[in-house]
Amino acid sequence: MTGFLLAVPVLLPALGAGVVLLRLPRPAARGVSxxxxxxxxxDAAALLVLADTRGPQALxxxxxxxPLGVPLVADRLSALLLTVSALVALAVxxxxxxxxxxxxxxxxxxxxxPAYLLLVTGVSLAFLTGDLFxxxxxxxxxxxxxxxxxxxxxxxxxxxxxxxxTVVSMTSSLLFLTLVxxxxxxxxTVNLAQLGPxxxxxxxxxxxxxxxLLLVVLGIKTAIVPLHFxxxxxxxxxxxxxxxxxxxxxTKVGVYALLRTQTLLFPRTGVWTLLACVAIAAMVVGILGxxxxxxxxxxxxxTLVSHIGYxxxxxxxxxxxxxxxxxxxxxxxxxxxxxxxxxxxxxxxRTGTAALHRMAERPPPGALLVVLFSLPALSLAGVPxxxxxxxxxxxxxxxxxxxxxxxYALTAAALLTSLLTLYAMTRVVTSAFMxxxxxxxxxxxxxxxxxxxxAEAARPSARVRGGPPGSRLMIGAAVAMTAxxxxxxxxxxxxxxxxxxxxxxxxxxxxxxxxxLHEEDR
Amino acid sequence: xxxxxxxxxxxxxxxxxxxxxGLFAVGFYLMLQRSLMRIVLxxxxxxxxxxxxxxxxxGTPGRPPxxxxxxxxxxxxxxxxxxxxxxxxxVITFGLTTFLAALAYRSWRLTGHDEVxxxxxxxxxxxxxERAGADTETAAGKGDGDDTAGAER
Numbered sequence: 001m002t003g004f005l006l007a008v009p010v011l012l013p014a015l016g017a018g019v020v021l022l023r024l025p026r027p028a029a030r031g032v033s034x035x036x037x038x039x040x041x042x043d044a045a046a047l048l049v050l051a052d053t054r055g056p057q058a059l060x061x062x063x064x065x066x067p068l069g070v071p072l073v074a075d076r077l078s079a080l081l082l083t084v085s086a087l088v089a090l091a092v093x094x095x096x097x098x099x100x101x102x103x104x105x106x107x108x109x110x111x112x113x114p115a116y117l118l119l120v121t122g123v124s125l126a127f128l129t130g131d132l133f134x135x136x137x138x139x140x141x142x143x144x145x146x147x148x149x150x151x152x153x154x155x156x157x158x159x160x161x162x163x164x165x166t167v168v169s170m171t172s173s174l175l176f177l178t179l180v181x182x183x184x185x186x187x188x189t190v191n192l193a194q195l196g197p198x199x200x201x202x203x204x205x206x207x208x209x210x211x212x213l214l215l216v217v218l219g220i221k222t223a224i225v226p227l228h229f230x231x232x233x234x235x236x237x238x239x240x241x242x243x244x245x246x247x248x249x250x251t252k253v254g255v256y257a258l259l260r261t262q263t264l265l266f267p268r269t270g271v272w273t274l275l276a277c278v279a280i281a282a283m284v285v286g287i288l289g290x291x292x293x294x295x296x297x298x299x300x301x302x303t304l305v306s307h308i309g310y311x312x313x314x315x316x317x318x319x320x321x322x323x324x325x326x327x328x329x330x331x332x333x334x335x336x337x338x339x340x341x342x343x344x345x346x347x348x349x350r351t352g353t354a355a356l357h358r359m360a361e362r363p364p365p366g367a368l369l370v371v372l373f374s375l376p377a378l379s380l381a382g383v384p385x386x387x388x389x390x391x392x393x394x395x396x397x398x399x400x401x402x403x404x405x406x407x408y409a410l411t412a413a414a415l416l417t418s419l420l421t422l423y424a425m426t427r428v429v430t431s432a433f434m435x436x437x438x439x440x441x442x443x444x445x446x447x448x449x450x451x452x453x454x455a456e457a458a459r460p461s462a463r464v465r466g467g468p469p470g471s472r473l474m475i476g477a478a479v480a481m482t483a484x485x486x487x488x489x490x491x492x493x494x495x496x497x498x499x500x501x502x503x504x505x506x507x508x509x510x511x512x513x514x515x516x517l518h519e520e521d522r
Numbered sequence: 523x524x525x526x527x528x529x530x531x532x533x534x535x536x537x538x539x540x541x542x543x544g545l546f547a548v549g550f551y552l553m554l555q556r557s558l559m560r561i562v563l564x565x566x567x568x569x570x571x572x573x574x575x576x577x578x579x580x581g582t583p584g585r586p587p588x589x590x591x592x593x594x595x596x597x598x599x600x601x602x603x604x605x606x607x608x609x610x611x612x613v614i615t616f617g618l619t620t621f622l623a624a625l626a627y628r629s630w631r632l633t634g635h636d637e638v639x640x641x642x643x644x645x646x647x648x649x650x651x652e653r654a655g656a657d658t659e660t661a662a663g664k665g666d667g668d669d670t671a672g673a674e675r
Contacts, residue, residue, distance in 0.1 A: 068603075133607050140614050147621055151628075159629045160639065166625060167561055170618055171553065174565075177572045177611050184604060185579035294650070 002050060006059040006072045008043040009082060009124035012036050017117035023110070030097050033113045037093055037120065041086035044124075048079035052498065056505070056515045058130070066517045067191050071130040073516055076502035077327060078127045081256055084331050085127070087484060088248045088338045089120050091477045095342055096241035098473025111148060119145035119245070126253045130516050132183060132190040135257060136176050139221065142253065143169050146246060150238045158237050165234035172220035179213045186210070193516035195265050196509065211266045215275075218261070222254030224312065225282035228305045232289065235304075236297035236354075240345030243297060247304050248338035252330055255311045259326065263506040268318055275316040276406040282309030283417040290424045296344050296354045296432070299424060300337075303380065306417055307333055313395050313410050321398035323503035328496060329391040332379070335488055336388060339376040339481035346478055347373060347432055349471075360431040370433045372478050377429065379485055381422035387488040392418060394496065538578045545571030558626040558636040565622060569615035573608050580604035 016036035020029045050057055056075035060066055074082070093116060100112075122142025129135050147169070151162035184190055186206060187198040199207055216227070223231040231251075235243050286306025293299040311333070314326030348354045350365035364370075379386030392414065399411035488495065505512065545567050552564025584600035630636045 133610075137610065137614075140618075144614075144618065144621070147618075147625075151625060154625075154628055156632045159625065159632055163558065163625055163629060163638065166618075166622060167553070167565070170565055170622070171568070173618075174568050174572045174615075178575055180607065181572070181575040181579040181604070184576075184607075185581075190603075190607075 002057045003059040005043055005047050005050065006057060006074055006128060007061075009040045009047075009086070010072070010121055010128065012039055012043075013117040013121040013124065017114040017121070020113045020117065029110075029113045033093055033117060034090070034097070036117060037086060037090040040120065040124065041083065041090055044079060044083040044086045047074045048076070048083050050074070051076050051079040052501070056512050058515045066130075067189055067194050070134045071191070071193075071516050072128045073130040073193075073512065074128055075505050075512055076498060077259065077506060078256070080327070080498065080502060081252065081330065081334075082124060082127045084334050085123055085249050085252070086120070088334055088481070089116075089123070089245060091481050091484070092241050092245040092248070092338060092342070094480075095244070095345075095474050095477035096239075098470040098475075098477065099239075099241060099345075100470070112152065115145045115148040116245075118142075119149065119249075121145075123249050123253055127256060130192050132192060132195065132261075133180050134190075135192075135261075136173070136180055139176065139253075139257075140173060142250065143173065146250060149242045150234060150246070152239060152242070161234040161237040164230055168220065168230040172217055175213065175220075176217045179210065179217055182213070183210060191516070192260070192264050193509075193513040196267070196513070199265055207266070211262075214261055214265075215258075218254050218258045219278075222251050222258060222308055223305050224278055224308060225285050225305065226278075228282070228286070228308075231305055232293075232298050232301040235301045236295060240297075240341065240348070243301075244338050244341035244345065247301065247341050248334045251304065251308060252311075252334050255308065255326075255330055258312075259315060259323070259506065262315060263323075264509050264512070267507075267509075270318065271402060271404055271406045272316045272318055273406050275312055276410055279309045279312035279316050280409060280413040282306065282312060283413050284309075287417045287420040287424065291420060291427075294356050296348060296356060296359075296428060297341070299356075299428065300340055300344055303421060303424060304337060306421070307337075307380070309417065310392070310395060310414060313414060314398060316410065317398055317402050317407060319398070319402065320500065320503045320507060321401055322395070323506050324496065324499045325391060325395035325398050327499040327502050328394050331495065331499075332387040332391040332485075332488055335481065335485045336376045336379045339478065339485050340373070340380065342474075342478040342481055343369065343373040343376065346474060351432065356428065356431040364433045368475070370429075372475075372482055373432070374429055375482050376485055377425035378422075379489070381425050382418045383422070385489060387485055387492070390489060390492040390496065394499070535578070538574060542571050542575045542578065545574065556637050558629055558638060561638070562619065562622050562626050566615075566619055569611075569619065573612055573615070576604050576608040576611060 013036055016032055020032055024032065047057065051074050056073055058066075058074075059072040061070045061072060063069070096112065096116070119142055122138050122140070122145060125138035126135060126142060129138055147162070147166050150165055151158055154162060180190060183195065183199075186202055187195060189195060189198060199210070202210075218224075220227045220230075235246055238246065283306050286302050286304075286309065290299050290302035290306060293302055307329075310329050311326050314322035314324070314329065316322070344354075346369055347359075347365055350369060351359050351362045353359055353362070375386070379388040382388040382392040396411055396414060399407045399414070549564045549566075549568030549571055552560045552567065555561065555564070580601035580603070584598050585594075587599040587602040589599075626636060
């Protein structure tokens with residue numbers, strides 16, 4: 001029964017993709033995709049409950065025992081992230097269906113659904129796999145689907161940025177494969193549970209080199225700062241819902257892989273100074289990039305780069321508190337980043353431009369959009385009642401409790417980045433939603449100064465409600481994402497305890513190892 | 523790669539190591555070029571290098587790992603696992619190469635050449651800053667962040 005639950009998130013979307021490829025009529029294709037993702041979300045929630053109450057669950061695929069075969073493992077961390085990811089993927093799918101209805105794009109829809117389901121397959125497999133080579137395969141499934149999605153209806157700019165994205169991702173994949181080969185040559189296994197003790201026997205230099213190569217490989221996929229250049233160039237050019245799902249899921253899968261491999265394969269005691277430096281650089285460089293941007297989607301992409309730094313913060317501390325913070329931050333960020341990109345897509349649709357200085361000249365979008373954008377924006381900046389505050393608080397407390405120079409530096413950088421995030425978000429809100437008087441920070445020609453009358457300001461939102469059925473779906477998806485963000489904040493207590501247990505599991509992987517290596521009955 | 527103490531380096535190892543190293547070097551060199559076709563070729567070579575490396579990771583060559591009746595000495599057999607992994611990765615690199623070639627072709631159809639160009643948005647920010655700097659003689663002394671724009675170009 002558990003084995004069945006473990007196989008569903010990987011198998012069902014893959015089968016669904018095959019079914020949708022059979023040129024089903026559009027409503028049928030949409031129905032199949034939605035049902036599949038809803039089933040995956042329900043299944044992931046069941047897995048989370050199982051993993052939390054009964055410990056890690058393992059499935060030895062094909063009946064091969066663990067060191068030879070590929071195990072699928074769900075522990076608290078992977079089940080939690082799988083659940084959140086499936087929910088976000090479902091919401092974004094609904095949004096994309098709404099956008100498809102509203103804009104009537106026929107040809108891209110045929111490719112969209114299978115590719116999207118394969119993307120979810122890859123994400124699920126990456127979360128569940130207990131094998132280094134299989135992790136590579138999961139990344140490939142996910143990335144191959146993402147190459148197709150990012151070049152849908154490829155015009156000139158999309159081809160150019162898609163090329164950048166594809167080449168960078170493929171290079172990192174080949175480096176990953178190199179790492180797998182080197183690890184196998186050194187230890188004779190690629191099973192994550194078995195690798196930990198075997199890697200510990202290696203000479204320090206070799207072990208350090210492998211750990212560094214792994215950090216670089218996952219660093220490219222996660223867009224950690226010196227290796228982030230591809231992300232703000234490629235993500236914003238994709239269609240809006242695809243940008244949202246990429247920003248929410250793909251980099252987080254990288255963070256998850258980093259968490260899993262570093263704790264399982266290269267456990268250490270004390271602060272990891274290299275990663276602390278990288279995290280500080282990520283936070284500061286990313287947010288300064290965001291402040292400098294004028295394009296809404298690029299700005300959000302840079303905040304994504306910056307906030308990856310927060311997730312590295314906890315991992316760099318390498319203790320229970322830090323990892324708890326990281327787990328909370330990943331959960332919060334998946335939801336909030338998706339909500340932000342969906343709201344931004346609605347704003348861009350309403351105002352007709354993604355450039356902030358032009359938005360200031362147009363009539364502001366309706367009150368509903370203001371709420372839909374502002375709530376996740378405030379949450380991202382870490383303003384108290386929202387989920388970002390909970391996650392940041394956990395990280396900052398971990399940093400202060402650690403009390404070394406690196407930890408204090410991390411804490412300071414995190415606080416600075418929060419402030420700058422708030423500034424960047426305020427800039428968006430003022431230029432997109434508030435009719436501004438004639439002044440401009442850049443000294444450019446400002447827009448017509450007369451503020452629109454209340455009736456004029458209210459009209460766009462009226463158009464939203466009475467618009468085509470598609471836009472109602474889009475708004476609904478964005479509302480659902482924002483509501484999920486609020487729910488994360490409301491459930492902060494249980495979630496923090498769950499994160500704490502997950503962090504304990506990460507730091508003490510004996511249970512994980514025993515489940516993967518010794519349990520024969522499924 | 524392997525510990526020098528317990529394994530003897532034979533000629534095959536050195537040949538393969540040189541091959542893999544050469545393929546990596548040429549592959550990365552080609553990927554650093556501006557022409558899309560060279561990038562695709564670089565990716566192909568890099569993929570070959572990686573697949574060879576996977577094969578080498580299996581250790582010394584041996585007989586096919588198939589036993590029909592009775593038992594065989596495991597030390598005499600080749601390690602099948604890296605071969606399975608190499609097979610998987612060959613399929614993956616092959617598929618991705620096709621996609622990359624199609625994308626390069628699309629890019630050539632759309633632009634008429636196969637050069638990789640600078641990022642549009644980066645250039646726009648740069649020119650916007652320059653324009654802003656040019657027509658604000660009145661608002662002198664507000665040179666916010668011009669150095670970064672200069673560095674990007």
